[in-house]
Amino acid sequence: MQPVPYFTGHARCYVYSGFATIKKQSRRCDVSMLAHLSDVMNDSSNSNASVQYPQWQWEDWQAFLQPKFRALPGIRKYQYFRFEQRWPGFVFARERHESEKTKILLTSESGFVATEIPRTLTTAGL
Structure with a gap:
């Protein structure tokens, strides 16, 4: 098993580590549309993947x-x-x-x- 990368303010857990990479990536980008947010999530790490659902009523x-x-x-x-x-x-x-x-x-x-x-x-x- 590989060691989990640790980011300040997040526990040593794969889920929190994934959120940390998204957070780091989003600080460097301007997000003004849902598509931009999806791109930030996909570009933040190889293991992060965004899933978009149909328009909500x-x-x-x-x-x-x-x-x-x-x-x-x-x-x-x-x-x-x-x-x-x-x-x-x-x-x-x-x-x-x-x-x-x-x-x-x-x-x-x-x-x-x-x-x-x-x-x-x-x-x-x-």
Whole structure:
């Protein structure tokens, strides 16, 4: 087995070493497009290879779910959450393991019927 090249700030591991070579290469290049980033990854080392997936479709879930659901009031104080099939639209929350559970309605008065899909967003950037 060959020794792993060590770069400052990275553990002695092949995966982290690969990230280190990409990081070193990217400091020397201007990356303004996805194709440039792919070239930087491929040129950084013989063992690094970029894989590009098809264009991703982003949906506007926040605008889609906001009229159908309510925000959970005081969500930061709860640590345990449970959903049950026999209580659709409700969440059972607890502040601590030994505290009493609170039943909270999450759906709005109109309810939630999954007959439509959220609108697709156009991506900006690279």
